[in-house]
Amino acid sequence: MTATRGTDPTQEGGPLLTTTAIVASCGAFVAIGALQALYGPAIPALREAYGIGPATAGLSLSAHFVGALLGVLAYHLLRGRLDNRTLLGGSYVLMAAGAAAFALSPSWTPALAGAFVTGLGFGGVDYGLNRLFAIGFGPRRGAAMLNLLNGHFGIGAIVGPALVGRLGAQSLPWIFLGAGAIGLLVLPTLGGVAAREPAPAAPADGAPPGGARVLPVIAAFIGVYVLHVAIETGVGGWEPTHLEAAGYGAATAATATSAYWAALTLGRFVAAPLSLRRSAPSILLVCCVGMAGFLLLATVPALAPYAYLGVGLAIAPIFPTCLPWLNRAVPGVGAAGAYVIAASMIGGVAFPPLLGALIGATHVRALPLVLFLLAVACGALGLWLRRRAPDRAGAPDPVGAPDPVGAPDLRPAGRADAVTPPRTHPT
Helix, strand or coil: CCCCCCCCCCCCCCCCECHHHHHHHHHHHHHHHHHHHHHHHHHHHHHHHHCCCHHHHHHHHHHHHHHHHHHHHHHHHHCCCCCHHHHHHHHHHHHHHHHHHHHHCCCHHHHHHHHHHHHHHHHHHHHHHHHHHHHCCHHHHHHHHHHHHHHHHHHHHHHHHHHHHHHCHHHHHHHHHHHHHHHHHHHHHHHHECCCCCCCCCCCCCCCHHHCCHHHHHHHHHHHHHHHHHHHHHHHHHHHHHHHHCCCCHHHHHHHHHHHHHHHHHHHHHHHHHCCCCCHHHHHHHHHHHHHHHHHHCCCCCCHHHHHHHHHHHHCCHHHHHHHHHHHHCCCCCCHHHHHHHHHHHHHHHHHHHHHHHHHHCCHHHHHHHHHHHHHHHHHHHHHHHHHCCCHHHCCCCCCCCCCCCCCCCCCCCCCCCCCCCCCCCC
16 A cells, blocks of 8 residues: 555545545444344344334334435435545444444334434445545456455355354444444544545546447446346355255354355455456356356255355456446446446345345255246346446556555565565454
8 A cells, every 4th residue: 555644545546445534434344244144143133122023122123224225325325416535434423423323222212213323324334445445456456455445344244244243142232332442442543534536537538448338338337236146145145045945054054154154254354365466357257157156056955055165256256347447437437336236225125125026936955946046047148247347447467557545555575576465353
């Protein structure tokens, strides 16, 4: 990272985030990952504390996602009036306030409102930081940095429930408070975030690369995001049921599902150095082929737990790798990122019930085949995008080419063509 302490990220040609801001942003993603993952373990405690049924308690996650969707849209709509520091700062405060209200509320209605407010902040942080990382590190480094950022989200999603399991359900309010408070701890680092990002440079002919029309390209990216999130949540939600139907015990099924989420997290850290050498379209197509292949293997009971592990690895790079490609494919459409992130949230909420209804009409053993068809559709969209919006700007740079300003050098000294995987903390 070329930025040093005291670097002004707003100066022309400077990085959009200083080193301190990058580290703080990764910490913020650990927090939002934990917050999202804590609602499931919280359901038994919510039922006991407020005397509500499981369906009512489950509304907490729905309220969070509705708030997150609105948070994404609000952040985008306010970008022209307020700077990044103000919007991110407001999002962190909303996240902390909502988490405190959810954790400490004496009755159910204020707790539900707290989940909604937490979601508002969550959506702003998710969209704001993903956008800054996507455009702030140049065409070659953007995908790598986004994979690192979103890998920390997965760490939070693993650590949050693990803390509940270790400390007990009575610790839930304090864990919620702690995760929300991380947002307040990050506030002093906002000085290292660029107040405004530079306007994107549109192609000379005013059209997206490859002569593609804007709306079909955006629609195809939305399709990719909805489909891969549908597969991600479909496996995460239904894998235990499918494995039990295939003859595995409940403990084995639960362990395999945890391994799936861990693989999805690990896959993003692994994809960070790979994205320095491979273009986004290539990574997307390999991921889609991998998803489809592993889902077919999941139809074989003896291979199913290991196949789902492979599905997690294959899904991992899609979200962070395709976002910079989207920004380059439609450089004049600032709302494109908001559209696809919002669509991914809608898919994450709407698809599990639809999949449940389909499984109810058939059998849970049909799960891998249904998801296989979604992976094939996702791959077809990827092929179309590769032809209509080729990512030439995101192809690997020649050896020795200069890095974009503000982009960290992930290569070890002494070998210009080598890539060192980022250090990670095992969870």
